[in-house]
Amino acid sequence: xxxxxxxxxxxxxxxxxxxxxxxxxxxxxxxxxxxxxxxxxxxxxxxxxxxxxxxxxxxxxxxxxxxxxxxxxxxxxxxxxxxxxxxxxxxxxxxxxxxxxxxxxxxxxx
Numbered sequence: 001x002x003x004x005x006x007x008x009x010x011x012x013x014x015x016x017x018x019x020x021x022x023x024x025x026x027x028x029x030x031x032x033x034x035x036x037x038x039x040x041x042x043x044x045x046x047x048x049x050x051x052x053x054x055x056x057x058x059x060x061x062x063x064x065x066x067x068x069x070x071x072x073x074x075x076x077x078x079x080x081x082x083x084x085x086x087x088x089x090x091x092x093x094x095x096x097x098x099x100x101x102x103x104x105x106x107x108x109x110x
Contacts, residue, residue, distance in 0.1 A: 013100045027059035068101035
């Protein structure tokens with residue numbers, strides 16, 4: 001991978017980091033506890049609890065992706081970045097463009 005490709009991926013990762021951080025902030029608000037004294041009907045409360053659970057699951061995934069992106073960005077200038085951690089083969093450019101936090105090739109990931 002040449003320097004121009006790395007620069008393009010660095011920019012892509014930084015943009016993705018901004019987006020994921022915004023998602024985390026939004027999901028943190030959406031996953032706040034529902035006050036028990038809040039006047040809601042039984043079904044509305046159950047819907048609210050379900051929405052909260054969905055938001056919490058999405059928040060966990062967003063936080064995990066945020067950590068992966070930050071770690072990948074730190075490793076970008078290393079000699080092993082862009083190589084699969086399992087088989088050692090290069091990770092496809094399309095995969096890195098779509099998922100810049102990838103640390104394994106498509107074959108090993110599946």
